[in-house]
Every structure is written in C-alpha cells, then in structure tokens.
Amino acid sequence: MPDVLPPNLPLAIPPRAPLLDVHGLKKAFGGMIAIQNVDLRIAEGSVHAIIGPNGAGKTTAFNCITAFVQPTAGTIYLGGERIDGLPAHVVARHGVARTYQNVRLFPNMTALENVLVGQHRRLHATFWEAILGSGRFRREEAEARARAHHYLAFVGIPQRAGDLARHMPYGDQRRLEIARALVAGPRILMLDEPAAGMNPAEGRALVELIERIRTELGVTVVLIEHHMRVVMAVAERITVFNRGAILTEGTPGEIQADERVIEAYLGRRSGQIAAPAASPEPQRQMEARIA
C-alpha cells in the first residue's frame, strides 16, 4: 500500500481490500481529455461491470490499467502493488489479462497456438533447454498443450484447436480470446464488450461462462458491456461512466433505480434493454457532445 494516502481516499478501510484499486485516473489525448477523476475499486472474487454511453471512456480506462496507453495522472494498485507506469508485459505478469473490443487474435496462428502464446508467462524452460529438448522442456510443453486443450474446452470450442484463428466464426473468436486470456492464470480478467455482436442465446451462454470463470477458476472479472441483460445477470456491482468521468456506482438494483443513470443512459437506451439491436442514435449524440 502507498505510504501517503491520496487526499480524498476514504479513511475508513473497507472490510476487504480491493484487488484492483484505481485512483484519480486521467488520460488526455493531446488536448482532449478522455477520462479524468476515475476511481475504481474492484473487490476480489467479484464480477464488476462498467457501463456508459459510447465514447464515455470505458475502453480508455481499460487501456490505462493494462498499460496499453500511459495514464496522464492517477495511481493503479493491484493486490496492494503499484502497477501504473510499468510496461504492459510486466503488468501482465502481475496477473492482469484482457480481451479487446474489436477481437484481436493472432489471425494466422491456430486456436491452439493462440492459447499456447497465452501461456508465455507460465512456461519457464530456457532457450537452451528448448534447443536440447530437456526433460523439463518436454514435460512443460506437454502440460502446456494439455492446458491449452483444457481451456479451449472450458470456453466451449474444443473442436477448433487446429483451425486458423482468422477462419473461425466471430462468436468462437470471442471465446478463443477469453481462453487465451484465462490460460495464463490471471488474477483479474478484463473483458471489453464480450457480448458485442452476440444473439440472445449466445449472450446467455456468455453469462454462464462468466459465472464459471468466477466460481471454478476464482478469477475476478471486470467487464465493459452494453447489453443490459448480460450486465444485470452477472454483475454484483456496476460503475457508470459518462463523458469521461464516473457518474455513479452501485448494485444492479441501485443502478436501475438511479434517475441520473436513466437520464444519461438507460432512459435513452431503454429499447436496448429489451432488444439488443437498438438505434445507435443516442450514442452518437453522446459522442458528439464529448468530442
């Protein structure tokens, strides 16, 4: 924990220290402030959703946490260790794994190879051991392959192992991306709009998958999501982003009842709660206002 408490940190220490503790996060792209004053506290073992209109800065917050971009200001702690300012691969080694809003697999590698790359930080055989084919190297490789197959089965695509990622259907690509993130054994899994482009049946399967990630693997999940059905079904807590700042935070019940949220987001998009394919018009207006 930090020696000096940031000024507006609540003095009462919560019963369970959060796994991820983000404080005063700010990111400016040139003169455009994408997010500021973002505080996030994600409890260990929870499923935490982030919602908000398009362009609200949700993905930017993810990018700052995973060191995809360097935050302009703010601190980020994971399990009590400070991770902001570290390069992305070191942040990953602390146990942060993520998926991307527009799926980013290794397109010319097979599903199995994608998941094998995901195990990079779990494998330890040295360069020389690999060349000489030492016992440890072979054992590790065999284990890695077995684990890869296990995780492909876990996300529900065991039959895809030999397929090139770019030849896979979109829904399976999203699952593969989750498998690749999970296989490293992260402490926290950050999903950026995992249900995007899914039909209601796929959405329900995703809800079930997220439940199993939490209960069977014990991984904390943060997800950005527009599909309210998915959010309300899985999330214990919800943080609402609006115009680059946090509007409010609470349980699904509180959020659904919150006037401001309905005003900023739910009210305008109530169509989407019933039917995922809503008109994007309100979102564009939001974006225009921010930009």
Added chain:
Amino acid sequence: MSFNAVTSSFKVTRRRKTPLAETLQVGALAGFAAIGFALIGAYVAMDKRHVVEDTLTLSQIAFALMAIAAGYVAGRDRQGRPSGTRVVVHGAVAGLTAGLCVSALVLLMGSVSLRATLVAASPMLIKALSLGAPIGSLQALVQLPALGALLGVIGGLFAAMPSRYRRALTYGFAFVLIAGLFRDVFVSVLDNLPDLNGPDWEVFGPGGLNRGSALLLLVGGALFCLVRDRWNAQIDPARRARSSKAGLALLLVGVLVLPLVTNDFVAQVAMLVALYMLMGMGLNIELGLAGLVDLGFVAFFAVGAYTVALMCSSGPLAVADVSFWVALPVAVVLAAGAGMLFGLPVLRVRGDYLAMATLGLGEIIRVLVLSDALAPYLGGSQGIIEIDHPRIFGVSLQSPAALYYLALALAGVVAFISWRLQHARIGRAWLAMREDEDVAQALGIDPVASKLLAYTIGAAFAGAAGAVFAALVGSVYPHSFQLLVSINVLAILVIGGLGSLPGVLVGAIVLIGLPELLREFGEFRYLFYGIALVAMMHVRAEGLWPATTQTQENARA
C-alpha cells in the same frame, strides 16, 4: 468534357473491343516480349544451350513458350465452351502476330544497324533467329510467323483440352526441360554409376538430351502424372502421408550422396546452396518468425567470415593461427554479439523504417571494413588471404565435396535448432510479435528481449555461414559482403515462404542453385529474380512451401 465522362467513354470503348482485336493484342504482347528477350541478349546467350541435342535450344523453347502462351490466352473462351474454330483461328492469329513481330525485328536488323544503342542486336542474333535458313532469305522471314501460328494453335488446343491432360503434358514437358537443362549433373551421375551392360544407347548427347530420350521422357512424364493423379484420388490420407515420408527419406539420401555421384562443380554449387540456407535460416528467425525486416543481414555474415580469416590465416594480418574448429564458435559468438548491438538502436523502429535503419547499419560495416583506419587490421580492399582449410583428424577439408559436407552438417544443426525454437515458447512469442506486437506484450511477452534474441540468433546463424565461407574460399574481401547478399537471402525467404524451414531449402535451391547450374542465366540472374518475385506475388504470395500448412498439420497431429 468532365473527367467522369472521359473515363466512362474509355470504359465503353474497352468493352466494345472485338475478340479479334483482343487476340491481336495478346499476340503483339507476346511478340514484344520476344523482341525484348532477344534485344537484352538473352536469346543469343541461351541459344548455346541445347535442351534436345541439335533440335531445340533453350532460347527456342523460350520463344515457343511465348507463342504457345499467346495462343493459350487467345484460345481461352471467356464466354463459354471453347469452340473448335475459336481455338484454331484465334490461337493461330495470336501466334502469327507474335511471329510477325519477331520477323519485323529481323528485317529491321538486316537493314539498319542497331548495334550502336543495342549491343545485343548483333549478326549473331540475326543468324540465330534465321533458324538455319540463309540469312536474309524469304524463308528466314516467313518461317517465323508460320511457326508462331502453329505454336499458337497448339496453345489454343492446350487451353481447350481437359485439365487432366493439360497437367500431364506440362509434367512431360517439365521432365524434358529439367533433364535437358541439367544435362551435366545427370551425365556425371550416370558416369558414376556402375556400367550396366544394357543396350548401347546414350541418353544424353554432348549438349543435351538425345531425341529419342527426350520423346521417352515426354511420354513418361505425362504417364507418370496421369498415374499419380489417379492414385492420389483413391488412396487414403494415411498412406499418402507414409509415401510423402518415404519421399522425404529419399530426398535426404539424395542430398547425402550428391557430391559422391556428381562432380566437383555440382558439389561446389550444392555447398553454396547450403551456405545460403544457413543464412536463410538466420534471416528466417528475424523476418520469418519475429517479423523484423533486416536489410543489413550481410553484416553478420561478414563478421563471421572476418573472424575466421583473422584467426586461421597464415598471412601477415593474422591475429592467431588456430584451427577452424576453435575459430568457428568464436565467429558465431562475435556475430551474435554484433546482432545484439545491431538490434539495440533499431528496437523502437517499426515497419518500413526498420528496413531503412538496418540497410544503413549493414552498409556501415562494409564501409568500416573498407576504411583506411581499419585497413592495417582488416586489409582494406585487399582483404585477407591464405586462410587455412579446416582439418578433421589431420585431414584437410579441401575438396568441394568435403566442404559441402561441412556446410551441410552446419545447416543440419541450424535447421534443428530453428525447428526446436520455433516450437518452443520463444518461437511462439516471435510469431505472436509478428502478428500483433501490442497484444503479444499484453500477454506478458517482453518485446525488447524477444526482438534482441531474434537478432542475436539470426546473426549467429549468419556468422556460422560466414565462417564456412571464409574457410571455403580461403580469402575474404569486402566486396563479397554487399547489399546484394542480404537481398538474395531476403528473396530466398520470400520465394520459399516466410517462416517456413523447408521453404528456405526450396528458395535456396531455386534462387542460388539453379542460376549457378545454368550458367547461361548468369548475367540475367536478377532479371529472373525480378520476374520470379513478381510472378510469385501474383500466383503464390505465401511462397513455394508456405508455413501455415505445417502449423495446421502440427496442430492436428
């Protein structure tokens, strides 16, 4: 008129072009290609090579192929089923047009001397294009278009026949061409074989295949293709896999006995191929796996060569006089170190800029070696001479065959290492970096470390190649380490297939071995490189032996 109106009217005229006009255009295109081929001197040079003794020379084949190709394109009916008349008439017209173009060239050369500007437009060319008819005679002028028309019809028929037979004929023709072109290699193999008391019948004449054997090969090749296609269609995959394994074993045996059954020249070419394979596998780590463009690759080759030169020379510049086997690991380590140093400044450079940066770094090494400051140590442009040959158990490895085995052994080791790394954590990390560097980093891959390792290992392999090169040639000069070497290695990878180990072998054979064996190609080598590269990009952009098929097979296994 507005721009749009102009372009749309252009489109209309294009669409209205009659089939005959198209055919004439195709024929003229082939004719111009033939004229170009003749005027750069390729025709005369390749006319000396007889593919079929006293019957067909290489350049005649090239011309014939152009006419046949014209007939093929013209005879192909875009609308529907090819009709007999279309095939014959359009094929003939296209071939005739091509032939007329060449006749026009002959006529022109006969009346005006073009030699002042076009050196290749020599009397020799006129003589070669007269095909034995009296120079300047009517026969000499008429026979070309006539032949062209005939070949055009053949091309048209070729387009109209079922693809099965088309494949078979192509095979038969390829058999003849390969046997004829590599006559020397085959003859040396036949000479080394025990004399079977068969019929007194020579397969090869002094220049190429004999007519009888050419016909036999044509038919044999076609039958082979037909039978094989039949067989492949029926056989189950397991047996096919077994037969491809058997083919691989056969290839290995062939590679091992190559210098024993052929002559020194072939062994020397094979050793050059092995050397380029070594370098190719090095660049394959950098470019093929990690996706790092490197146009300064020859620098590592130079470091390896100069290390061995300095350590094994008995000349005045030697710093030590140790055995090659001591110098080789030193050369590899120094080259690897150079690779790492090389990697440092270009680490943060991505994409096209990387090509520029490495190009510059590679040139720096060559300029340094040439510089006056280092001349007292490295010999400047005089180079280093009197490098001792490697010895093994007191026997000096001097013959091309012995050096071939040395290079082959090293290539084997390097191929093994590459293969192991490719299927280990680091190899997968390289591939991931090539695909998406940011995502790879988010998965815990340290981009700096893995890039540096790629440069280091790639450089080590090139250093080994350089060491063998110095020991083979017995001397090193700066001019052996030009940009062209890097480009050759790059071309090998592109032709063979990026990231593919067998691709490196195929690429090295095609780009290094073939041009050496066909010395007529010598001066046109880069022309053929260019044509091959452009053709590859159109037909098989992924290379002759692409990498993805292997990874897919591996995942399935």
